[in-house]
Amino acid sequence: MRDGGWEPRRLAAVAVALPDGVTPSGTRGRILHAALGLFAEWGFHGTSIRKIGAAVGINSATLYAHYPSKEQVLADLVQIGHAELHHRLTEAVRAGGAPAERLAALMRAHVLAHTDFPLLSVVTNSELHALSAELAAPALALGVASERLLLDVLAAGIEDGSFDLPDVRLAARAIGGMGQRVGNWFGPDQPHTRTQVAEAFVSFALRIAGITTPIPPA
Amino acid sequence: MRDGGWEPRRLAAVAVALPDGVTPSGTRGRILHAALGLFAEWGFHGTSIRKIGAAVGINSATLYAHYPSKEQVLADLVQIGHAELHHRLTEAVRAGGAPAERLAALMRAHVLAHTDFPLLSVVTNSELHALSAELAAPALALGVASERLLLDVLAAGIEDGSFDLPDVRLAARAIGGMGQRVGNWFGPDQPHTRTQVAEAFVSFALRIAGITTPIPPA
DNA sequence: GTCTATACGACGATAGAC
């Protein structure tokens, strides 16, 4: 076997961060933070409970006083990630407005969720396959609900004639996809602020929907 | 530990496929195909050489008569994936033409590469972190070259005034990102053909660049 | 080239002292 050397990252060098309010305190919270950084970098199966323990400064066995399994730690992270995104998206469209306004608000919220918690978005989007069906189900349901918000706004814009799109599904894939990848590259080593990225992507989403918009200079 | 049950996929149900010409024949090729399917579904660290052997119908130890390590199998797959994409993108812009034509050709080639080899694109994009720096380097270089093709076309369109974009980097992130995720959802269980997806995404890319285009009905 | 057998370290998880 190799290992011991360095491996290339799949994300920018960013600090480990979790949303306020939902993160447990004490050792339980420190385990969650450490696992987030390690899962984002090495993947779930590439991270051992011994490495998590070392990062926290506890013995690996102590983890089991706080979580029933390593898998449950991932399940909590994935749930927090999907819940945070769904909460932000719901808030974004709560004010209502024309479809173009709601699409802009959705895209803005989506991008900012990924710039504010890039590691969480990477883990949430790319480690879900490591969860059993039972543990993944709650997060998957939230993901479906989040996708629904975008599909509904696109359908509304087609309905009232403000969008120029023959089909909502492919547009939703494109808009969702370009937002989802933000967590993989956003970080201090690139030149744009979170707001610049968000406003640029808002313009891109509106353009995809068939509305010509100026794009704010980055 | 759990396991034994089913786990959610991170991709659509698609057949395992590799590009013609570059894939080795015989047992070596069958190992590559089996590993592609397993890595795409379970990730590199979630796949054991015993599972690969079982999928091929050989003993796990026989793998080492064809590859020096499990990691080298992944390295070969990632290299094939990046090489295939880079080849197609290079061919797409070889004919030249106006920036809008070249952008359309690039996006079309990018999407079709991901619809034709979705598993390969998933492994290439999301398992690179499991490779050592040395084994990842050749593929990374190809990835940088592929990104360069897109950046150059966007810059040319701004230069000659045909594109309306203040900054090429964010547009490249958006256009590249929406294409990269195609491999995660394209498959027989969704209603669009590869051509429909490609033409829709071509229109999206042109719209992002600031060119108003009709989108072909899906 | 493929097999059987196995080395041997790392894995997730548990037991039990404090």
Place this chain on the structure above:
DNA sequence: GTCTATCGTCGTATAGAC
């Protein structure tokens, strides 16, 4: 709640017969 110690399993990889 944290530790030490350890269990049983599975990991990658090798040796050597055929």
